[in-house]
Amino acid sequence: DATARIIRPTIGLTERDARAVVRRAQGLRDGGLPEARVEGLSARYSARLLQARSQNIARTESLDALNGGLQASWETAKDEGLVSDTARRKWIAGVGSDRTCPTCLDFAGKLAALNEPFKSSTHGERFLPPAHPSCRCTCGLVF
Secondary structure (H helix, E strand, O other): OHHHHHHHHHOOOOHHHHHHHHHHHHHHHHOOOOHHHHHHHHHHHHHHHHHHHHHHHHHHHHHHHHHHHHHHHHHHHHHOOOOOOOOEEEEEOOOOOOOOOHHHHHHOOOEEEOOOOEEEOOOEEEOOOOOOOOOOOEEEEEO
8 A cells, every 4th residue: 555655656757757746755754754644745745746747748749630630731742743742841940039949949940841750860751740758849841
């Protein structure tokens, strides 16, 4: 039962977040808080981390679906002769923000054919954004 109480607040968390919950609980115990209080505070902390994780997943998956839909529509338009063979996709990143990561900054503004990946000498290849969880990048079509 004691082990289950320790594990319960970490279910559904990433390994990193689960370790953070366990560390925080141990710090509270070391600080002399009663176990019932430690469990309550750990559960609240875990709930906040799970909420952040769910938002992260939703944001990332929504952007992935958006960019996949754009790609599919461009391929269909090309097959129907509405988009020329010279059209390129352009990686669009929020470069004016201090939250833009080095990966996205590196891909920002790069061009790629509809059927080719974007290439980076430092971050490899990506066919479409998102490049990472919570990525805010998208693509545009350049003629």
